[in-house]
Amino acid sequence: MNKNRFPSLFQTGPQKIFFFFLLMQCQGLGWAQTPQMSENNSCLLCHADMQEDMKGSIHAQQGIFCNRCHGGDPAQPTKELAKAPGTGYIGSPNKQQIAEMCGTCHANVEVMNFYGIRTDQLAQYKTSMHGKKLFEGDTNVAVCSDCHGEHDILPVGDPGSSVYPLNIPKTCNRCHGNEKLMSQYKLPADIFKTYQHSVHGKALLEEKDLSAASCISCHGYHGAVPPGARDVGTTCGKCHMNEKKYFLESVHAGISAQGKFSECISCHGNHGVQPASKALYDQACVRCHSADTPEAKRGGEIHQMLDEAEEKLRSATILVKQASIEGFFVEPEMAALEAAKTNVIAMAPLQHTLLPERISELHKKVVSAAADIARSIHQKQQFLRWRKLSLIPMWVFIAMMISTLWIKYRQLHSRSREKQDEKKKRS
Ligand code: HEC
Ligand code: HEC
Ligand code: HEC
Numbered sequence: 001m002n003k004n005r006f007p008s009l010f011q012t013g014p015q016k017i018f019f020f021f022l023l024m025q026c027q028g029l030g031w032a033q034t035p036q037m038s039e040n041n042s043c044l045l046c047h048a049d050m051q052e053d054m055k056g057s058i059h060a061q062q063g064i065f066c067n068r069c070h071g072g073d074p075a076q077p078t079k080e081l082a083k084a085p086g087t088g089y090i091g092s093p094n095k096q097q098i099a100e101m102c103g104t105c106h107a108n109v110e111v112m113n114f115y116g117i118r119t120d121q122l123a124q125y126k127t128s129m130h131g132k133k134l135f136e137g138d139t140n141v142a143v144c145s146d147c148h149g150e151h152d153i154l155p156v157g158d159p160g161s162s163v164y165p166l167n168i169p170k171t172c173n174r175c176h177g178n179e180k181l182m183s184q185y186k187l188p189a190d191i192f193k194t195y196q197h198s199v200h201g202k203a204l205l206e207e208k209d210l211s212a213a214s215c216i217s218c219h220g221y222h223g224a225v226p227p228g229a230r231d232v233g234t235t236c237g238k239c240h241m242n243e244k245k246y247f248l249e250s251v252h253a254g255i256s257a258q259g260k261f262s263e264c265i266s267c268h269g270n271h272g273v274q275p276a277s278k279a280l281y282d283q284a285c286v287r288c289h290s291a292d293t294p295e296a297k298r299g300g301e302i303h304q305m306l307d308e309a310e311e312k313l314r315s316a317t318i319l320v321k322q323a324s325i326e327g328f329f330v331e332p333e334m335a336a337l338e339a340a341k342t343n344v345i346a347m348a349p350l351q352h353t354l355l356p357e358r359i360s361e362l363h364k365k366v367v368s369a370a371a372d373i374a375r376s377i378h379q380k381q382q383f384l385r386w387r388k389l390s391l392i393p394m395w396v397f398i399a400m401m402i403s404t405l406w407i408k409y410r411q412l413h414s415r416s417r418e419k420q421d422e423k424k425k426r427s
């Protein structure tokens with residue numbers, strides 16, 4: 001899974017090799033005196049277990065070892081000399097030191113340019129809730145190594161990485177599911193459980209649908225999107241663009257801006273978003289508007305239009321199916337049915353405008369399409385019945401003809417018999 005980068009590095013053309021050697025020469029960055037995983041690296045002699053942890057990591061692949069993070073001089077044979085003052089040895093770093101230490105490379109454009117990865121993680125992190133709190137002295141919050149690990153860090157796209165999309169909810173849950181820790185902050189500890197059963201959680205964790213929202217899609221990771229959780233509701237529109245667009249036409253858009261309404265989550269919730277259902281009209285509106293107000297009635301009106309359109313589509317579908325089984329040619333009705341279905345589907349995002357006049361445009365189209373389909377099928381059935389009826393006189397005529405011929409035949413037959421009998425008698 002962890003491809004060794006060196007062979008490919010040397011195959012990727014002279015430009016990269018040049019930069020590579022430039023980097024190796026760069027004393028300030030410590031590359032020149034960094035021994036590879038080898039016997040003359042004294043850290044490894046005494047810390048074989050850590051070496052084992054690091055073996056598959058992206059840093060080990062890049063020849064980054066102990067002293068690059070912990071300081072010390074790996075060329076010295078004894079512990080005392082290796083960690084003597086002046087070697088920069090810091091021991092096991094505390095959390096604030098970790099952020100700065102990862103930043104020595106990851107916030108350094110010169111080092112990172114070669115790899116083409118961003119260098120804003122530390123700066124972003126400092127703007128997040130976690131980062132702000134850490135530098136205010138709270139060491140319970142997440143620092144780089146809490147999300148990424150320290151020795152066994154893999155590329156973020158590796159399915160084994162702790163920040164691979166499928167693993168993110170569990171990584172966050174290590175702290176956010178810890179009741180004792182979260183109660184100190186009056187934060188809920190059941191977010192993962194709620195999320196797991198949501199439409200997003202099921203899509204991500206059960207169906208492995210990487211496009212579904214995980215914790216970081218809504219919250220961000222280095223710069224937890226808006227530091228205030230309240231504004232996070234606005235992130236839904238990143239993925240649900242139509243719903244967002246129509247929501248902005250609704251009466252609630254204005255009051256959202258004033259902070260009286262939380263965009264999408266006032267109706268859908270956040271961690272426990274369930275599959276969309278019209279039942280929301282019965283549940284959500286009455287949370288803020290009592291049942292007999294004009295607002296709630298408007299909800300009822302829209303609900304009814306959605307119901308009716310669906311019902312009309314359903315009965316038209318049954319009609320067309322039945323006609324097809326009876327052997328009618330229903331291609332044109334099928335096409336009309338598809339168009340009506342598209343309109344019904346389009347009503348679901350459009351209803352976010354909460355404007356009955358907008359929604360009724362589609363509603364009318366569906367109702368009239370359903371009526372057209374019913375009329376056309378009815379006409380076809382009528383025509384068949386008429387054709388069947390029109391055949392009756394013909395069958396009667398044919399029957400008469402047959403019986404007349406039969407009678408004629410019998411007559412001729414019996415006459416020829418009589419003639420033969422007479423001949424016999426004569427002879
Ligand atoms: C001769 C053996 C030896 C060598 C060489 C050695 N260490 Fe250690 N190291 C130890 C032992 C034993 C401990 C645990 C006891 C202690 O804290 O002193 C330790 C502890 C550590 C710790 C944890 C310190 C803490 O505060 O918990 C770090 C980090 C560390 N070593 C890094 C290094 C690095 C980096 C090098 C190479 C530059 C290195 N060691 C070289 C033996 C060694
Ligand atoms: C990419 C940076 C990085 C590299 C490279 C690295 N470490 Fe660490 N190491 C850390 C961080 C960060 C911690 C602190 C973990 C914590 O306390 O949460 C740590 C903790 C430790 C500890 C003490 C905690 C423990 O788990 O017992 C030891 C010992 C240690 N490292 C040794 C080493 C040795 C030996 C190497 C080289 C084989 C090495 N480290 C390479 C970042 C690094
Ligand atoms: C709250 C968890 C969390 C913390 C804290 C965190 N990261 Fe990340 N980091 C992530 C996630 C999640 C991704 C992957 C996002 C993705 O899928 O693209 C990531 C991606 C990265 C990447 C890959 C490039 C990129 O920017 O996407 C680097 C490098 C990185 N982090 C370094 C750091 C450093 C350095 C720190 C500390 C200053 C840090 N991270 C702190 C969660 C975290």
Ligand code: HEC
Nearest residue numbers: 058062064068101102105115117144145148154155156157
């Ligand atoms: C000595 C410099 C250095 C230090 C210190 C360092 N890194 Fe890295 N890191 C690198 C390099 C180089 C890469 C490889 C980039 C690549 O191959 O795309 C890398 C890769 C990564 C990646 C994978 C990025 C990706 O695109 O998938 C993550 C995550 C990461 N480092 C996190 C950390 C964390 C967390 C720390 C601190 C505990 C840290 N690094 C400390 C140099 C460093």
Ligand code: HEC
Nearest residue numbers: 129133140141142146171172175185215216219221224229
């Ligand atoms: C090492 C533990 C730890 C990890 C891992 C962690 N967090 Fe946190 N997080 C905390 C703590 C502690 C707080 C409380 C900070 C406060 O309120 O002062 C917090 C606060 C937050 C908040 C702000 C809540 C508020 O008060 O409004 C969000 C959002 C958040 N974390 C999201 C995440 C996400 C997303 C992840 C995973 C990518 C994650 N956290 C990983 C410990 C962690």
Ligand code: HEC
Nearest residue numbers: 169172176191192195213214215218229230232233265270
């Ligand atoms: C679909 C978007 C979305 C996803 C996915 C999501 N969150 Fe949230 N989260 C929100 C919103 C929106 C809020 C703000 C709720 C409010 O203002 O009432 C929030 C609030 C929070 C808070 C603050 C406490 C609270 O409940 O108000 C924490 C902590 C948090 N989320 C962590 C997580 C973690 C951990 C995950 C992953 C297991 C996660 N979130 C997944 C949207 C999301």
Ligand code: HEC
Nearest residue numbers: 236237240243244247263264267276277278280281348349
């Ligand atoms: C006033 C309540 C309300 C608000 C606010 C709201 N929704 Fe909805 N949403 C609904 C209802 C009710 C349905 C179900 C409609 C249906 O099934 O016909 C729905 C359906 C959906 C669907 C499924 C639509 C489809 O095409 O199948 C998505 C996705 C959605 N909403 C996302 C959002 C987003 C994103 C926001 C914020 C921009 C938002 N909603 C704001 C009530 C609301």
Ligand code: HEC
Nearest residue numbers: 199203211212213217235236239264268270273274275276
């Ligand atoms: C990273 C993209 C992303 C973000 C951010 C996101 N969603 Fe979703 N959402 C999806 C995907 C993908 C699905 C489809 C999941 C499935 O059913 O397979 C979905 C499904 C839904 C559904 C069900 C639609 C249906 O047809 O039944 C609703 C409702 C919904 N999201 C609301 C929200 C709300 C509210 C937010 C913000 C709090 C949000 N989403 C944030 C990607 C996202």
Ligand code: HEC
Nearest residue numbers: 251255260261266267281284285287288295296298299354
């Ligand atoms: C989170 C609370 C909340 C929910 C849920 C909610 N609304 Fe509202 N709604 C408000 C507030 C607040 C106002 C502004 C009232 C005012 O300005 O007097 C408002 C205003 C309205 C108005 C405009 C009234 C006017 O006089 O212009 C209509 C119509 C409306 N809502 C319909 C709905 C419908 C339909 C639903 C359910 C699909 C719904 N609302 C759900 C809080 C909510």
